[in-house]
Amino acid sequence: MLVALAGSFIAGGAHAALPIDEIKLPPGFSIAVLSDDVPSARAMALSPKGVLYAGSLDGHVYALELKDGRVTAKHVIASGLDEPAGVAWHNGALYVSAISRILRFDDIDDHLEAPPKPVVVTDKLPSDRSHGWKFIAFGPDGKLYVPTGAPCNICNPDPKRYALIARMNPNGTDYEVFANGVRNTVGFDWDPQTKELWFTDNGRDMLGDDIPDDKLNHAPKAGMDFGFPYYHGGDVADPEFGAGHPCSGFTPPVVKLGAHVASLGMRFYTGTMFPSDYKNNIFIAEHGSWNRSTKVGYRVVRIVPDANGEKPRMETFAQGWLRPKEQVWGRPADVLPMPDGSLLVSDDYAGAIYRITYAQP
Template structure:
């Protein structure tokens, strides 16, 4: 009997040690150091959630549920209330880099490399998500630039990009380096824009309803060439140059001969080389100062192969509705420390109905909320 009691006591002590270790490990996860983020006067940043691993694109449902895609196979749903997360749900797992999310008619659409999936009536089934409906499974399966930002346009079409399957190559331009659109059920697929190396963010100008998008420049031409681009596509059928011309005025050394840059649509703005411009949105809220109305916010994911790191911030582009007189300035920065260390990488931005701005961070696994109050 005594031996049994000793054994039970040992098991109890071991369990306490395990539980204590788990508690310490959970508590040891450092909160994102948002006190290091610099913003213009009057702006403040808080952590909406630091438990959204690999958070990428975001979309808000009409019922106030925030959905976030990821690169680790999960799709998350955050129930929001008064600027805080009331509950978190994992509505899908095991998907193939489901980075893109968008919402229409009560359904969540999710990109997964070669497939677009639809979760019907999802807001009312967060605890028991439905089996997804396959909208299409006919997109290229290449993983290089394979993850996709998706969104519905004012025309009711689902816009889906497919990036170049390489750093630089001359791919089939009917399948790669493009932005396409389709009906919500996946039918009537058509190419909307050609020569787009890799866009991971787009939005429609609230004044003109024209498509604007970021586009990542190629690598291996040096630290400062070529620029990422902010592009404007007022109509279908435009060509933005890849792989023949980069940044609007840099002929590709391998493929540029016979394809002058003058033959392609120039960018609205050059965004800098290797900054990795991803998610972008027009700001239509009323919380921020009046001169922020209809400005473009862009999440810069940050460089990976530049000798000195750049990006890792959110920038603001002040520009006319027709793309005239663009001016870019830093808005939120500090994820890149002066030492060169990085603790976060902005991936997407999303204006909210209350006028605040959300920023996803796939490196820290966090979503931040930026607000403004008159200083």
């Protein structure tokens, strides 16, 4: 059931202060709480008018009015949706994923107090809840890219329906599979120079603490296969499905991100606030492990190419949501570079959005 809410709230509710001083960043960087009142905050999208939209896993879609790096008002533009994790902005409208449906809120920037009834773009996506919530985004081709994860930890599902990234026209027509063998991507972006797709992919569970790796993949064209369910992490054959499927038949990852770190939202950094060597780097939100004997993840990492733009390396950028004795107080879910060059990080565990800035030390 969908219920559109015509409610708005002034930012700054009564919440226990988050221990933001525990977050460690490189010299010159600072982090602040943009809002601590966005429950289950997941993917983020910014409108040209400066309204920040955030999806969630608790049925709500939020809108935060921003001014000078601060929230001036919070609005709930929808509730009662089915895990509306993904949000994307296109031609004056907000697109929202809700498991089997994609909804569109037209002219929403000008109707935050009284949100319009959403238009159903499509209601023909799988309804499975396992890996069913979706990160969505518009590509340089004007198409809406929509993934559908595998409906399991490990299985061999219909490749036309699951473990894929698809794309469609903004009105939901011409649905086509763009990439196969993708177990569960919850973040992707396009290289600002080449306009080619990059995406994170979560590896399977129950093969031990240290295999297989989550992956950062590169899909410069349609029709590529990234290995699921036959191969994981680029070089780990699945014990049930791997026989007879050599890894040479699949596209390997560009970067192995580590096992069980739960790499979710990712974006290329195109701003000018950060040092020049951050230009066109990739930031990835690591949500953190849930079933590893020792916890890993719970941080934001930076993917840095070498001088030739190849052989990228991974560096920890922000950490501290996981305390030394494995106490967790936050789980990064998405990252979003802002027009002023700052970087936003959503946290669905703390129900918060953080803003990271830089000043020459």
